[in-house]
Amino acid sequence: MSVRVRFAPSPTGGLHLGGVRTVLYNYLFAKHHGGKFIVRIEDTDQTRFVEGAEQYIFDCLKWCGLEPDESVIHGGELGPYKQSERKESYRKYGELLVAHGHAYYAFDTKEELEQMREANKTPENPSPQYDHRIRKKMRNSLNLTDSEVKDLLEQNTPHVIRIKMPEHDVINFTDMIRGEISFDTSLVDDKVLLKADGMPTYHLAVVVDDYLMKITHAFRGEEWLPGAPVHLLLWKYLGWEKQMPQWAHLPLILGPNGKLSKRDGAKYGYPVFAMNWLDPKTNELTEGFKEKGFLPEAFINMLALLGWNAGTEQEVFTMEELIEHFSMERVHAGGAKFDYEKAKWFNHEWMQKKEVRSMKYEIGRLLETNNIPVNDEALLEKVIELVRERCTLLTDFVQQAGFFFKTPETIDADAVKTKWNDEKKNFFIEFTKQLQSLGNWSMTEIETVFKNLAAEKNIKAGELQLPMRVMLVGGKFGPAVFQIAELIGKEETVKRVGNALKVL
């Protein structure tokens, strides 16, 4: 049977690091086994709908290079790929469960549920569950007579369907990452399967949809582990046990204190979403890795290694290599703390590795939006090659490459002033004169002129290089100074030295 996995996000906001990693592991697993990667939108909670969130998720996946094989926008044979559009199919499974005695109707109102919790609350049990003990005292089809239930149903009394958990049973299964896991059903509550509005809860929907969509392996965050016994039972009660997918519960990605949140991102200055997310309700902007200056390859590479490793020393992987080496068994079971420094390291690695041609366009645009005109593509390529090792984020190119295309607006005069004197000033005056008449404008020629003149004037060439650099680039950074002079050209070099001399 061919592998089919799914990522099932609810379109309620930005796409979190942890979400992308879940997608990634699904994707890698599917591709490794030559299977299909499916995206299913879980929008059963209509109160949490957020405009634009669905499109945003697909945009992020595209940026990451994790294209689904089947989804709302990619199509597929086993749709619809959105739960709200499958609404009709859930009710009948709920009814079926009731008919077979595995579930029941519950007519309790919100107030009654609150009362129940309040009445049963003790210091030892601060949050009482609707479980096998409590259900005997509530308004549900287990306690009402058949005709009472029938009447209530006919009057369209709001009700839900709840699973009837066995009183004493042990449920166990093998998690692909964690091995054997077992639960005592007497400690699990009677989860709502079908809500009063007719929508399924996650518990019912995930089972029905995974079955209908022929999902073979179900991967999700560790936060779902406590819900597993409900799902396992549902697969069994619905008679689909043989088709049940294999499970793996992925470890959490943690922040400095607990689960990583967008709050952490804001606080520590790093992104937690894949791409910028503007919440239409609050108008709050949460920064994304993309806009921060990350390469998708680096972002994916970093995420892949956060909780998984190939068992070798390799750390930099292309998507193809990840697909080749990935296995769920090598995913670490413990949660991993996100390390922004390491994330930046991955980006730096990828900036060195990636083809200049495929970064050129984006870097060019970045410079343009920072008011640095780029009108020489060949020069841009040369510059990128020259300065990339000094860039950690794409945005670093603004400083590191900008001065090749635009005269610095200010120069770091303090950096040269401490050791500045008239002899040096005279050196530069004469140097520019000699440059003007230089025939062959190449870095070696320029350097020769520079060194000869320095020797002639009896000044250490080294002491003149820093001033020269600051004059050309504006600060103490950048590649070899004569290389810079060569690339910006004679006219510009002479001009920049002249400008600098005026303020020194």
Next chain:
RNA sequence: GCCGUGUUGGUCAAGGGGUUAAGACGCCUCCCUUUCACGGAGGAAUCACGGGUUCGAAUCCCGUACAUGGUACCA
């Protein structure tokens, strides 16, 4: 509180009975370079704790602690 899961350096982690306990990031020292970066050479963990089992435990078992998730008609 109860239930689940987890715990190897600051971080990601390899290793699953006998190893000087890999590697990477970050940090520190030095070299290269009279910018910055790259590169190179070094430095820093006894494996949460306590009991077992064993000739021998980071590795197996049991407790404890801590962390984390769940305990919603949210996913």
